[in-house]
Amino acid sequence: MQTIDITLTVNDQQQTLPVKSNDTLLEVIRDYLDLTGSKEGCGEGVCGSCTVLLDGHPVRACLTLALEADGCAVTTVEGLADEDTLSPLQQSFIDHGAVQCGFCTPGMLISAKALLDENPSPDRQKLRQALSGNICRCTGYAKIVDAVAHAARPESGCPDCHTKDSGGDHD
Amino acid sequence: MRLPQFTYHSPDTLEGVLALLDEHRDNAGVLAGGTDLLVRMKHRLAVPKVLVSLKHLDTLSYIKETSEMVSIGAKTPIIDVIRSNRVQQQAPALGQACERIGAVSIQHFRGTIGGNILQDNRCIHYNQSQFHRTGRQPCHKDGGKICYAREEADRCNSTCQSDGAAALMALGAQLNLCSSKGERQVSLDAFYTTDGIHPFDMQPDELLTRIDIPIVPGAVSVYQRLSFRSAIDYPIVCAGVRLVPDPDDAGCIKSARIVVGAMGRSPLFLAKVSQSLAGKRFDDIAAVAQAGKDAMNTAAAFAAHNAGAALPYRQAMVETMVIRALELAAAQASMKIAR
Structure with a gap:
């Protein structure tokens, strides 16, 4: 199985991660980075519970390949609050x-x-x-x-x- | 839902993409925004062994205008088409169609105009999970010999539910297809095979690179669609029209193009109905009403019961969509005259 290193800036923290070609961005966020705020609802782009910001634009993380997000900035719901202060x-x-x-x-x-x-x-x-x-x-x-x-x-x-x-x- | 396994390539050049498509042909899938392909892959409706990503082909993302046409790169995101002044001025129907595609956070930033035209035909019986489909005999599109949409049908009756395609066909658009052997132009009217399984007349090594929309002086265009919800859903009926005024008498229609979408295996260009409006005045209510009726009668036969709503309802709504689109186009035309 093909594994490729990608660089993601998740909530202002740059990370390099080895991902499989068929990993979605949502799987990387939830399973590799333990940021479980973004949810998988339908898994096919309908419900919107996995929405994250990719370079500032809202996208479905369940329909975005992790490899396609290489080099991008990702903001998840965990990135909204400033430590203990909610936005x-x-x-x-x-x-x-x-x-x-x-x-x-x-x-x-x-x-x-x-x-x-x-x-x-x-x-x-x-x-x-x-x-x-x-x-x-x-x-x-x-x-x-x-x-x-x-x-x-x-x-x-x-x-x-x-x-x-x-x-x-x-x- | 996990995606099936595949090998991923993201070439830096168009030539690189075309070489990979030529090498892997039917085993390759082209990944632009992924909002159609990845869903089908999750459902195992498409299982390409190789995915060729267009991620680095920013040269296919542009909207240009010459005196004769507006050209849109196939990889242009839907949001850029919506926000383009050129599209709003020269091809408003396309802008209106793109606004209605999916929802802002699904398609507008990731989804591309090329991907919208090339989204696979859909059917409520086919676009289901693998688990759902294992409970019954496979249909034609799934490799079997049954059609659940139309009893005893000997072929697939899937529906083309692309918003962009119906609008672009009304606008008389041409597609530019590239392969490692060269490129060719095909009008959208001639791009469909009427085969629900392989709806596009396109080789596996070809890539859609550009959409050309002719600029017709004075023309007005409108897109109308009906769907269950205002966002996310695909259209269950839609209509695109383009009306060209007579240069000698601006209140008179020189030529019309009426296209009905989501009613058949391809968008339906209704040549006879369109012709019936030539020479009529924009405010000829009787002619518009008759065109709506004729459009319904012509398009009704093509539709199968596979888009959710009851078939008679969808058929009846063709008339409403066409009349609405024609009335709005006539209103646009009269505003242009007033200016």
Whole structure:
């Protein structure tokens, strides 16, 4: 079986790893690096729970070969917090009750981070579009959208979050 | 789900890729974004012994414009097509189609326009896990002699569910295919074999390198699609149209191209229906309604019950998609006149 060394910068730490040709990026992150925040849900690119940032762009780690990520910077959900201090986005998820079973949360956070990095104040339509590749089966979309909207505009205050058009976020 | 084993190559040059494809032919798979191929590999629907990655071929990622055409490199990421001003101005239908492909975090950054055109035909009975498929006799596409989509069918009835292909066919696009023996151009209209198992008229040693979209002065184009969810899902019906105004009378249609997608083994260019609109006015509601009906009647026969929704529903929705697309295109045309 072919084994090739690749260099990944995972959450700002550069690592060189021997990987098999058929390892996916998700398998490397979870099994080799023990970063088990990113989840394998469907394994075929539908559910979004394995979403990570590859050079700043959201991609499905389960559909990215580890070899294809050679030389890239990877950000997983573990890379969002600053040691024990959660990022404003993570804190907003907690404050808004946007986490139920939590399986989709790492992917939701990463997709939301990718959006906010590019567009710090998206409208709700853009926000929902950016999260449209992530599935939550606990029916938490309204609160997740609220949480990201609040993280984008903390000054807008929370009372607004739960009333404005949150009824339309069902999938 | 583990991927099957394979040998991985990532040549630095186009010649290197073509040499590998020539050497390994049917045993080779081309890896661009991987959002279609890797899923099929996980399901063991494709088990290439060799994967040839296009990772280093950045020369195939570009969008250029000349006075005659917009050329898009096959490895251009979907997101670049969506954000391209050239595409928005000269081929809006393609931009609209690309926006609807998958979801931002699935296809838009990894997925490529070439990969979208060459995504394999799909069928709800075929695109299932290996475990699911072992519970029944294999279908035509899986190496057997049964079609679960259409009773007693003697051939595969898989469906081409590419958004990009339907839009590009409406735009009259041409594909540039390269092999170690040379290159050739083929129009998208002539690119399909109507064989659901091998839907593309393409040799195993060939690589799609470029898509050329002709620029027609004054033309307007629109893409419309229907799917269960607004993201992630493949279309269950879609339509792409391009209308060219008469240079002497801008309110009049000189020529039309109507393409219905996700209804057959390839996108369906409806030549007769398209022709029926030539000479009609953009605001001729009766002609548009008739074109919608004719499109439905023509396309209905090609579809099999294999895309999730009930077949009669999909067939009925062809009319809606075509009429919507034509109405939006007419509105675009009248805006152009107003300017």
